[in-house]
Amino acid sequence: MLSNRVKYGIHALLYLYEKRSDSPISAKKIAEAKEIPFKFLENILQELKQSGVITSQRGPAGGYRFLKDPNEVSVASIMRIIDGPIALTTCTSENFYEKCHECVSEKNCEIRHLFRKLREQMLPILEMSIVEMADFK
Numbered sequence: 001m002l003s004n005r006v007k008y009g010i011h012a013l014l015y016l017y018e019k020r021s022d023s024p025i026s027a028k029k030i031a032e033a034k035e036i037p038f039k040f041l042e043n044i045l046q047e048l049k050q051s052g053v054i055t056s057q058r059g060p061a062g063g064y065r066f067l068k069d070p071n072e073v074s075v076a077s078i079m080r081i082i083d084g085p086i087a088l089t090t091c092t093s094e095n096f097y098e099k100c101h102e103c104v105s106e107k108n109c110e111i112r113h114l115f116r117k118l119r120e121q122m123l124p125i126l127e128m129s130i131v132e133m134a135d136f137k
Contacts (some may be wrong), residue, residue, distance in 0.1 A: 006082045009044045010075060013130050015055065017036040017070045024056065024063030044082065051081045075133060078124035086126060090123045 011034045016025055027045055031038040045064055048054045055067040066073070079086050080095065087093035091100045092115045099106065106112055128136065 002079075003083050005040075005044055006079050008034070008041055009048060009078050009082050010130075011036065012041060012045060012064075013048070013053070013078065014064075014134055015072070016064060016066060017130050017134055020065075023061060024065045026063040029063070038114065044077065047082060048078070053078070053081070060137070070130040073130045074127045075130075076123065079126065087115065087119045089115045093118050 012030050015030050015034055019025055027042050028038060030036070030045075031041045034041075045054065045056070049056055049064070049067075053066070053068050053073055054064050056062065056064050076086055083095035085093040086098070089100065089112065090096065090098040091106060091109070091112050100109075100112075103109055103112070123128065
């Protein structure tokens with residue numbers, strides 16, 4: 001299930017992209033426009049800043065803007081930054097793989113095969129950039 005943190009992060013980045021300008025956009029303005037709890041959004045924006053997706057500027061005219069090219073920021077990368085693995089089971093994650101503790105044989109595990117196939121089919125869609133998502137309808 002997609003967490004609210006990821007949803008809010010994506011909404012905030014889409015807002016930054018759609019309202020792009022030379023001056024940064026405040027967290028307060030994003031929170032109000034997207035109806036996101038301000039303190040909650042601030043924490044998410046800090047995570048995105050620490051990961052190098054966005055940057056911030058302090059002061060009365062301060063706020064956030066993209067550090068990376070929005071064409072290079074995928075939905076999958078935001079999900080990983082905020083929530084970690086995309087895969088629904090640890091044994092099907094490529095970036096956060098862990099063997100399931102109850103698993104007897106990964107090779108013969110029907111659950112693993114099903115969720116690996118699901119991950120393989122959904123990942124290309126999640127690799128969509130913020131720019132592509134802004135145009136996605």
